[in-house]
Amino acid sequence: MSRRNVLAAKRWRLEMRSRILHGMRLFFVERGFVEVQTPVRTPAPAPERHIDAVRSEDRYLQTSPELYMKRLLAAGYDKIFQICPVFRRGERGRRHHPEFTLLEWYRLGADYEALKADCRDLLQAVCAYVGRFPRFSYGVHLLSVLPPWEHWTVRDIFLERAGWDPFQSYDADRFTEDLVEKIEPALGFPAPAFLSDYPPEEAALARLRRHRDVTVAERFELYWAGIELANGFSELTDRREQENRFQECLARRREEGRDVYPWPQRFLESLDDLEAAAGIALGVDRLVMLLTDASSMDEVTAFEPEHEP
Template structure:
């Protein structure tokens, strides 16, 4: 038995308890949706696991958004998810996500949720408003720093967002230059991704070159990905088609489309949703360098 891992599993349980109380106290309904579904949202770089005639979900978003379309209001879920060929110091193929959605809302409300949730978790962990991760102190009572992707490329990337998209260096610069330059003494939000990387986010009113999408970082860890939801079924179908086209160009097979989701999408109210990695949040709170130290079993131990 590893004493460090055992302590982290106790910490993990307490964090999950705090998360549940956080959302319940704000009137969110906790839901459970199927883990095996006919189709996930096709994405260029994410491969789902086959499970009989369907797939294990890569996130619960498809079913949770269908609940939004049916009028369920503010909802959250903590569940296991699966993504093939994901293994590293911060990745395991089977992991735990917290996902929540707000009806009649946008991504700014999610940013506020993130700020308040992190404060609640950190207070439970250390009894204060700060913690240390990998030798750096992070303050959680000073708000969350925000920077747009366009601004980040100009300040840290040595080029423009548009140029990086054209020459195919966008992802490389994000990883090698921009993410390391984000603030480490407070949580950080990188927001307004280019339309080409908007995923399931709606485009920003007044600036259709970017989507209302953001990612949350703390201590150099990417914790969450959220956005104001795209509610146009036609545009969403086109984006799924583009994702499959990119998969084909990369030598990957296309994925089936979630047709029931597309059929329901026109009934979705203005909404915003976000997925936060529980394992990485525990890593942050435990000052753990490897995801192996915060899960009960690694894939290699099974």
């Protein structure tokens, strides 16, 4: 198929993508959120062990607008959202591109439970706006945006489906392998599902709390049809604790021979002015995949990342 025909074949999905983005913006604006725009290039990305930033001269392309958006929260902005491109080195697959689109939103004075409510309302509103309410087909599955949505804790689902407790004997490699192979593929059928309360080692920027006999991170991920759509958490606002976590992460990256990023001093200083807050990132391309019955991100983006203009 010629390049012209490839682009032409994508037209209806790209038009649907446009409607989905418009529906997202309507949802947040109608609820009093302010749309913001932050720098795409940053001198200091958030240190995360498994996310590698792309260099751009003396800066890095953003892996997420998170640090800038939390600085806005610290300045008193109470409800903000942004839809923007982000960049991560070495990510390529059906559900991964080195350049993709994130929707991020943040609430001041809230926790991760408020974000879960936002997710339910947002997906229902967007599905209705683009004609995928209350049910639609995705491959061989009939999906529904209607409740009930499943709620799992990480501990419970690992005990049931992987046969071990990651809080009692945490193993990073085993955790990732079992999550990807034994847990994620079955989550979110027919309605979306929440997976909540992660081990502390799996949450670089999330608040911790005691739950029963263990410490958990107030983090959740949203799944639909086995696809991870969103990652949200109650924000860690303790500056000293955040500094310690960043130092540990940078030390691990140094040991593994990965880039060690500059220290995000301005962000850390802003935590002195930030009280309770919550934030979340949702993968726009993956949601478009679901709502257009696409099997890969290539089908819902006009140009694949490696293509020349």
